[in-house]
Amino acid sequence: MTDSQRSNVLHLGVIALLAVAFFILPTYHVGNLSRIMVLAVYAIGYNFLFGYTGLLSLGHALFFAAGMYGLGLSMELFDLTSAPALAIGLASALTISAVIGFLALRTSGVSFMIVTLMFAQAGYLSILYFGTYTRGDEGFVIQQADRVMFGLDLSNDTARYFAALVLFSICFLAIARLVQSPFGRTLIAIRENEERARMLGYNTVAHKLKAVVISGTISGLAGAAYALLFGYAGATFATVQYSIFPLLWVLLGGAGTTIGPLIGVIFMFYLIDLSSSITSAYMLIAGVVLVLLTLFAPQGLAGELRKRVFKWMP
Amino acid sequence: MDFGPHLLLASLEGAVTAAILALTAMGLSIVFGVMRVVNVAHGEFYMLGAVIAWWVTSLIGGHPAIGFILALGIAPLVVGLLAATADKLILQKINYDPDRTIVATIGLLYIIQQTTLMTFGPDARPVQPPFNTRLALPWFEYGENGFAMFWPWGLSITSYKLFVIIAAIGILTALWLVITRSKIGLIMRATQLDSETALAFGVPVERVYMWVFGLGAGLAAVGAVLVVPIQQAHYLMGHDPLLLAFITVIIGGLGSLPGTVIAAILIGMSDGIISVFFSPTLAKIIATLVVAMVLAFRPQGLLGRSAH
Numbered sequence: 290m291t292d293s294q295r296s297n298v299l300h301l302g303v304i305a306l307l308a309v310a311f312f313i314l315p316t317y318h319v320g321n322l323s324r325i326m327v328l329a330v331y332a333i334g335y336n337f338l339f340g341y342t343g344l345l346s347l348g349h350a351l352f353f354a355a356g357m358y359g360l361g362l363s364m365e366l367f368d369l370t371s372a373p374a375l376a377i378g379l380a381s382a383l384t385i386s387a388v389i390g391f392l393a394l395r396t397s398g399v400s401f402m403i404v405t406l407m408f409a410q411a412g413y414l415s416i417l418y419f420g421t422y423t424r425g426d427e428g429f430v431i432q433q434a435d436r437v438m439f440g441l442d443l444s445n446d447t448a449r450y451f452a453a454l455v456l457f458s459i460c461f462l463a464i465a466r467l468v469q470s471p472f473g474r475t476l477i478a479i480r481e482n483e484e485r486a487r488m489l490g491y492n493t494v495a496h497k498l499k500a501v502v503i504s505g506t507i508s509g510l511a512g513a514a515y516a517l518l519f520g521y522a523g524a525t526f527a528t529v530q531y532s533i534f535p536l537l538w539v540l541l542g543g544a545g546t547t548i549g550p551l552i553g554v555i556f557m558f559y560l561i562d563l564s565s566s567i568t569s570a571y572m573l574i575a576g577v578v579l580v581l582l583t584l585f586a587p588q589g590l591a592g593e594l595r596k597r598v599f600k601w602m603p
Numbered sequence: 604m605d606f607g608p609h610l611l612l613a614s615l616e617g618a619v620t621a622a623i624l625a626l627t628a629m630g631l632s633i634v635f636g637v638m639r640v641v642n643v644a645h646g647e648f649y650m651l652g653a654v655i656a657w658w659v660t661s662l663i664g665g666h667p668a669i670g671f672i673l674a675l676g677i678a679p680l681v682v683g684l685l686a687a688t689a690d691k692l693i694l695q696k697i698n699y700d701p702d703r704t705i706v707a708t709i710g711l712l713y714i715i716q717q718t719t720l721m722t723f724g725p726d727a728r729p730v731q732p733p734f735n736t737r738l739a740l741p742w743f744e745y746g747e748n749g750f751a752m753f754w755p756w757g758l759s760i761t762s763y764k765l766f767v768i769i770a771a772i773g774i775l776t777a778l779w780l781v782i783t784r785s786k787i788g789l790i791m792r793a794t795q796l797d798s799e800t801a802l803a804f805g806v807p808v809e810r811v812y813m814w815v816f817g818l819g820a821g822l823a824a825v826g827a828v829l830v831v832p833i834q835q836a837h838y839l840m841g842h843d844p845l846l847l848a849f850i851t852v853i854i855g856g857l858g859s860l861p862g863t864v865i866a867a868i869l870i871g872m873s874d875g876i877i878s879v880f881f882s883p884t885l886a887k888i889i890a891t892l893v894v895a896m897v898l899a900f901r902p903q904g905l906l907g908r909s910a911h
Contacts, residue, residue: 345702392895392896392899393895393899395899395900396898396899399635399641399853399857400853400857400898402641403849403850403853403898404895404898404899406846406849407850407891407892407894407895407898408891408892408895410846410891411888411891411892411895414884414887414888414891415888417884418882418884418885418888529842529846533709536705537706537709540702540703540705540706541706544702570717570720570721572713572714572716572717572720573713573714573717573718573721575710575713576709576710576711576712576713576714576715576717577710577714578710579706579707579709579710579713580693580707580710580711580714582706583693583697583703583706583707583710584693584696584697584707587697587700587703
């Protein structure tokens with residue numbers, strides 16, 4: 290098998306495994322997995338910018354929230370149905386990421402991190418400030434009647450699981466494809482050595498801007514899907530915490546690997562889930578595991594696998 | 604009260620914020636400047652400083668000043684030692700790799716926060732200020748009878764708040780003297796400029812890093828000990844100072860110490876003034892947007908040298 294065939298088998302295998310999991314796992318874990326898949330879409334979006342382009346953003350909660358509130362508010366205020374509301378969620382994430390990308394890409398390194406953090410913080414505060422519409426921290430519930438798409442009731446466990454799986458599969462395969470394309474290769478070249486990429490004649494700023502927009506839109510898609518599938522939008526999802534989460538997931542799973550985001554989310558989710566059933570001090574366990582992982586698995590879980598076993602993994 | 608006295612009051616409150624912020628941000632700035640490490644757990648070191656200050660003062664009876672002075676000595680020392688140990692056990696082992704440092708310090712943040720919650724509890728606890736006289740401030744006005752001085756009602760500050768401002772100035776001056784005039788400062792600056800050459804000249808770079816990390820955390824703890832008599836100690840109190848300190852360090856120019864102080868004054872004062880005259884949330888939105896814009900158009904910060 291060639292490397293690209295191997296990676297196709299890997300990606301389709303992961304999707305097949307997730308589809309089979311629905312029939313094998315008990316209800317509780319099926320519920321968890323649908324949440325994990327939506328969050329993994331968020332992590333995939335983040336990984337595209339951080340893992341492949343090498344830009345560390347701390348403001349992705351803004352894009353996640355843009356998708357979430359774009360969908361939620363257009364349902365709440367204009368009584369739109371789920372499909373156009375989803376489109377509005379995507380459009381708002383796209384617009385906001387284009388504007389933020391345009392401004393923040395004037396900087397690089399730590400300044401980029403802080404500028405994105407500041408914009409996200411301004412976004413979070415705005416959600417609080419316009420509390421009359423957004424209901425601030427408290428958030429609002431999306432009615433079950435609004436959560437029907439193409440005749441499927443997404444509040445139903447089965448529909449929700451497969452909707453999440455379809456969404457995840459699309460993003461997963463699309464990104465796996467994209468990073469193998471000339472565009473993706475150029476982004477990796479920028480990550481490795483921006484000066485050289487520029488010297489070779491690539492317009493690095495335009496490439497990075499595209500990467501921010503793609504990453505932000507996928508993150509927004511995850512936010513919109515989260516609101517649609519779980520029926521809730523709240524300002525918590527716009528806090529710094531939600532910008533740090535995808536960074537953690539991606540670093541744990543393996544930055545710059547296609548399956549890293551999924552592995553990272555599963556690992557972190559079950560780490561907190563399992564340790565909180567043992568002790569109330571689950572944060573302590575999470576902290577210790579994070580430190581141990583940085584000490585012993587510097588490339589993240591998938592990254593270590595790639596280094597040691599699957600050298601061909603994209 | 605008229606506009607003038609209001610403004611004076613807001614500026615004084617802002618100056619207290621600026622003083623604490625300058626100390627906290629300075630710790631972050633030194634660590635970043637010398638070690639190139641973004642310490643996400645900095646806010647937790649600040650929180651630990653406040654919590655230890657509460658412990659010390661609650662153990663010591665008698666006049667509140669005794670406990671406070673002890674806390675001012677003990678808390679930064681304990682926090683500094685803890686940070687130095689964390690550096691030796693974790694950060695040194697991962698070779699200060701930027702991404703892994705961020706994950707490791709996030710892990711450290713969780714560990715410190717949870718441990719504090721388990722031992723100290725979720726309540727906010729007050730610390731008695733060592734002295735707290737209310738000082739009425741005069742205001743001058745040029746009226747019908749010429750130049751007149753009066754004491755508007757409500758225009759006052761406590762002696763403790765004045766002390767915080769003066770203490771911060773004193774500590775920062777001492778720090779500046781150490782860095783620019785002493786052998787220790789010379790070693791620090793040599794490590795900052797070029798750690799490999801410094802190593803070749805016999806500077807124990809690893810030990811310098813360890814103590815610089817400790818010093819940075821210690822400065823956050825000093826800021827926290829000074830703040831607890833005004834705000835209470837709470838296990839989640841590290842979040843806001845971390846964000847503010849980050850902004851300050853970046854605005855001032857990465858690793859530039861005078862820039863950090865100037866930025867702390869700007870941010871502290873404007874925070875005080877804007878939130879007195881406008882809605883605090885709106886003030887924060889405007890302030891964060893302005894900061895983001897300033898950085899987008901002047902990425903090297905106020906006093907930073909340009910990146911390349």
